[in-house]
Amino acid sequence: MTDGDSGDRVRKTAGEPVARREDEALLTGRAEYTDDLDRPGTVHLVFVRSDHGHARIEGIDTEAAAELEGVLGAYTWADLEASESPCVLSISSSALDCEPPGHPVLARDRVRYQGQPIAAVVAEDRYIARDAAEAVEIEYEPLEAVVDPVGATDDGAPTIFEEAPDNVALTAELGDRGETDRAFEAADRVVDIELVNNRLISSAIEPRAALASYDPAERRFTVEMTSQSPHGHRRDLSHTLGVPERELRVIAPRVGGGFGHKGHHHPGEAMAAWAARELERPVKWVATRSGNYLEGAHGRDHVTRGELAVDDDGSLRGLRVETHAGVGGYGLGGGPAMPGWYGRLLSSQYEIPAIHCETRAVFTNTAPVHSYRGAGRPEAIYVTERLVDVAARELGIDPVELRRRNQLPSDAFPHETPVGSEYDSGDYARALEAALDAVSYDDLRAEIDAEREGRDDELPQTLRGVGVANYVESTGGGFESGVVRVHPDGGVTVSAGTHSHGQGHGTTYAQLVADVLELPMAEIDVHEGDTDRVPKGTGTFGSRSTITGGNAVVESAEMVLEKARRVAAHELEANPDELAYESGEFRLEGDAERTIPFADVASAAYGRGLPDGVEPGLEATTFYEPDGTAYTFGTHVAVVSIDSRTGELEIERYVAVDDCGERINPTIVEGQVHGGVAQGLGQARYEEAVYDDDGTLLTDSLETYAVPRAEDLPEIETDATVTPSPRNPLGVKGIGEAGTIAAPPALVNAVVDALEPVSVDHVDMPLTDERLWRAIHGEPSTE
Ligand code: MCN
Numbered sequence: 075m076t077d078g079d080s081g082d083r084v085r086k087t088a089g090e091p092v093a094r095r096e097d098e099a100l101l102t103g104r105a106e107y108t109d110d111l112d113r114p115g116t117v118h119l120v121f122v123r124s125d126h127g128h129a130r131i132e133g134i135d136t137e138a139a140a141e142l143e144g145v146l147g148a149y150t151w152a153d154l155e156a157s158e159s160p161c162v163l164s165i166s167s168s169a170l171d172c173e174p175p176g177h178p179v180l181a182r183d184r185v186r187y188q189g190q191p192i193a194a195v196v197a198e199d200r201y202i203a204r205d206a207a208e209a210v211e212i213e214y215e216p217l218e219a220v221v222d223p224v225g226a227t228d229d230g231a232p233t234i235f236e237e238a239p240d241n242v243a244l245t246a247e248l249g250d251r252g253e254t255d256r257a258f259e260a261a262d263r264v265v266d267i268e269l270v271n272n273r274l275i276s277s278a279i280e281p282r283a284a285l286a287s288y289d290p291a292e293r294r295f296t297v298e299m300t301s302q303s304p305h306g307h308r309r310d311l312s313h314t315l316g317v318p319e320r321e322l323r324v325i326a327p328r329v330g331g332g333f334g335h336k337g338h339h340h341p342g343e344a345m346a347a348w349a350a351r352e353l354e355r356p357v358k359w360v361a362t363r364s365g366n367y368l369e370g371a372h373g374r375d376h377v378t379r380g381e382l383a384v385d386d387d388g389s390l391r392g393l394r395v396e397t398h399a400g401v402g403g404y405g406l407g408g409g410p411a412m413p414g415w416y417g418r419l420l421s422s423q424y425e426i427p428a429i430h431c432e433t434r435a436v437f438t439n440t441a442p443v444h445s446y447r448g449a450g451r452p453e454a455i456y457v458t459e460r461l462v463d464v465a466a467r468e469l470g471i472d473p474v475e476l477r478r479r480n481q482l483p484s485d486a487f488p489h490e491t492p493v494g495s496e497y498d499s500g501d502y503a504r505a506l507e508a509a510l511d512a513v514s515y516d517d518l519r520a521e522i523d524a525e526r527e528g529r530d531d532e533l534p535q536t537l538r539g540v541g542v543a544n545y546v547e548s549t550g551g552g553f554e555s556g557v558v559r560v561h562p563d564g565g566v567t568v569s570a571g572t573h574s575h576g577q578g579h580g581t582t583y584a585q586l587v588a589d590v591l592e593l594p595m596a597e598i599d600v601h602e603g604d605t606d607r608v609p610k611g612t613g614t615f616g617s618r619s620t621i622t623g624g625n626a627v628v629e630s631a632e633m634v635l636e637k638a639r640r641v642a643a644h645e646l647e648a649n650p651d652e653l654a655y656e657s658g659e660f661r662l663e664g665d666a667e668r669t670i671p672f673a674d675v676a677s678a679a680y681g682r683g684l685p686d687g688v689e690p691g692l693e694a695t696t697f698y699e700p701d702g703t704a705y706t707f708g709t710h711v712a713v714v715s716i717d718s719r720t721g722e723l724e725i726e727r728y729v730a731v732d733d734c735g736e737r738i739n740p741t742i743v744e745g746q747v748h749g750g751v752a753q754g755l756g757q758a759r760y761e762e763a764v765y766d767d768d769g770t771l772l773t774d775s776l777e778t779y780a781v782p783r784a785e786d787l788p789e790i791e792t793d794a795t796v797t798p799s800p801r802n803p804l805g806v807k808g809i810g811e812a813g814t815i816a817a818p819p820a821l822v823n824a825v826v827d828a829l830e831p832v833s834v835d836h837v838d839m840p841l842t843d844e845r846l847w848r849a850i851h852g853e854p855s856t857e
């Protein structure tokens with residue numbers, strides 16, 4: 075690993091394993107997170123949350139709370155309404171079948187999930203605020219709840235919004251139903267599966283938090299908060315508070331992980347900002363772990379039936395999918411629309427001539443659902459990759475061989491799938507073969523088969539299996555802004571509208587700009603997460619930052635270099651095209667004496683006597699939008715053994731081969747794969763948000779919601795192939811979510827392979843020891 079700066083000559087750093095610059099501060103406790111920030115006069119906000127999953131609010135008594143010493147205010151919906159702020163978190167999708175009201179910052183007269191904020195208390199310190207919150211009395215009339223997305227569409231299920239009597243927010247179709255039906259009729263056989271993509275909760279180390287201040291003289295809010303998308307939050311806060319965007323500055327300081335949910339607008343930051351204006355005091359709100367679990371957007375929650383039409387030679391003919399997707403008790407931003415497009419990756423890496431996907435997004439009495447690392451792509455790939463394994467078993471063809479027969483060849487690109495994705499580039503076979511080589515697949519398969527053949531009728535103590543999952547992931551989208559500002563002394567500040575909360579943009583953006591300007595990385599600072607620094611940004615989600623932000627800062631750096639060339643030419647009394655530029659110095663071709671360093675050019679750019687037509691200053695702003703989506707791909711393989719007496723699962727090997735096009739920093743890419751696989755294996759083995767029938771979240775803390783610890787994870791062996799994307803100048807594709815997409819099907823396929831001797835066709839995630847034991851011993855599930 076390098077520090078990116080070595081020797082006199084500035085070397086190119088892109089593609090090099092440069093050490094992450096941000097880690098020293100992060101690892102030595104010097105990084106400041108929202109809760110570390112303090113402004114003079116800060117007061118603290120705590121929510122009173124609903125105890126019920128579904129109830130009418132008959133009365134709220136805040137009197138006792140308001141009278142406690144140190145309490146500045148105890149607020150309910152009536153106070154928000156009286157202030158004439160809209161105070162409703164909007165739903166940003168017009169595609170819905172109904173128009174349910176958005177999520178009110180504080181409940182009006184009804185709560186639709188446990189943990190929904192009903193009242194807010196502000197006090198001099200957070201302990202008083204907590205005591206005061208406990209003193210608020212709420213009278214409920216409990217209503218029947220429904221928590222499962224299929225049950226919520228049954229006749230007689232309780233209605234959550236009058237505007238959607240059947241609880242269906244959206245019914246969406248992708249692909250061609252008629253063509254798919256015909257493909258099914260023509261195929262030799264059809265296999266099917268019913269599966270659940272378990273509901274997940276984001277377990278970022280830092281729960282959500284905000285510190286909001288209001289300056290009445292400037293008529294301006296400053297909201298420092300845990301945001302993946304400061305400009306997105308500025309837009310949402312502007313709607314919620316009813317103030318123009320220019321009156322809001324959103325700053326995301328260090329943020330301890332996000333995984334999607336810190337990109338969405340929740341009540342906390344809006345309530346803190348409202349109270350800051352009301353009280354003219356800085357107001358801090360920090361979610362507790364349980365508060366975050368109850369109310370922070372959850373992920374997944376799909377119940378799916380999938381059918382695959384195949385011919386006896388293994389050709390895939392058609393895919394038919396029906397999904398009920400839970401969207402929770404309220405729509406949050408674009409959350410309810412997500413199930414409408416999740417099926418766009420159902421084709422995975424295969425040539426499937428006809429696909430049809432019908433999805434229902436369904437309200438339930440649970441926390442709102444939105445994007446969680448992968449956001450729709452893990453759900454789609456899981457369906458297809460499980461079905462391919464089911465078909466392989468039915469046909470008696472090795473699952474790898476079935477994949478090989480149907481994978482798109484490397485000359486098939488661009489390729490349009492029947493569900494509306496246009497893949498840019500790929501060499502799927504290369505990644506598959508690399509992953510198979512890593513585990514010596516043929517030998518391993520033969521070994522496992524021999525173990526099975528050798529057994530008599532008794533159940534062997536160890537059941538071994540191997541599972542393979544291919545995937546395709548859509549990455550990048552929308553525009554991003556990048557600013558490169560050269561200071562008069564030649565130092566450079568780079569700003570972008572993305573936000574790094576673990577991804578290492580501070581390193582990779584510095585690498586990219588250092589390469590264009592041929593300066594040491596130490597000369598380049600990177601700032602993200604402040605709406606005042608860049609004119610408009612989109613944010614970090616959907617593995618988009620490298621494609622959009624990376625190309626934006628490169629384009630700005632190139633513009634800066636062009637202007638610097640003109641200034642340098644003027645200083646050297648030459649034509650710009652006579653100059654060579656290398657290692658931070660302009661030089662007149664053929665005259666070694668006539669040179670000028672970049673820092674002197676910067677100084678000249680801010681001085682007098684610039685060439686005609688050149689304005690003072692040396693900076694550039696770019697709004698970059700790629701030519702289309704970049705499709706990352708790869709193959710993951712898991713090798714497992716299960717103790718048939720206990721159901722205990724061991725992951726013997728885990729191999730990940732991913733292709734994200736050109737890699738700016740292979741070490742960071744590897745780290746992203748590790749993190750993603752850890753979360754994917756977390757979903758597959760341990761994690762599940764469980765509600766009881768009344769809508770009480772039974773997994774509302776880290777004691778009951780099982781996140782994998784380091785010791786629970788196998789060694790993750792990584793490798794990469796490189797197939798550049800033709801859709802952006804850097805040739806990059808995103809990598810931030812790859813692991814969460816590939817790991818669940820790889821592990822479940824391996825486990826179901828291991829269970830082949832006991833004739834088990836499928837086990838739903840999470841693959842707990844108990845579930846596996848029950849599957850092995852034919853015991854019914856207790857759930
Ligand atoms: N990278 C690279 N070369 C590429 C692609 C990426 O060097 N071809 C590097 C990038 O420069 C960047 C990192 O890998 O430093 C991730 O880049 P990218 O794939 O563009 O993803 P984003 O930066 O947009 O990150 C978003 C993605 C998502 S959607 C989630 S969710 C997620 C994730 O990243 N949440 C994370 N990774 C996370 N990692 C941490 N530690 N914490 C989170 O909350």
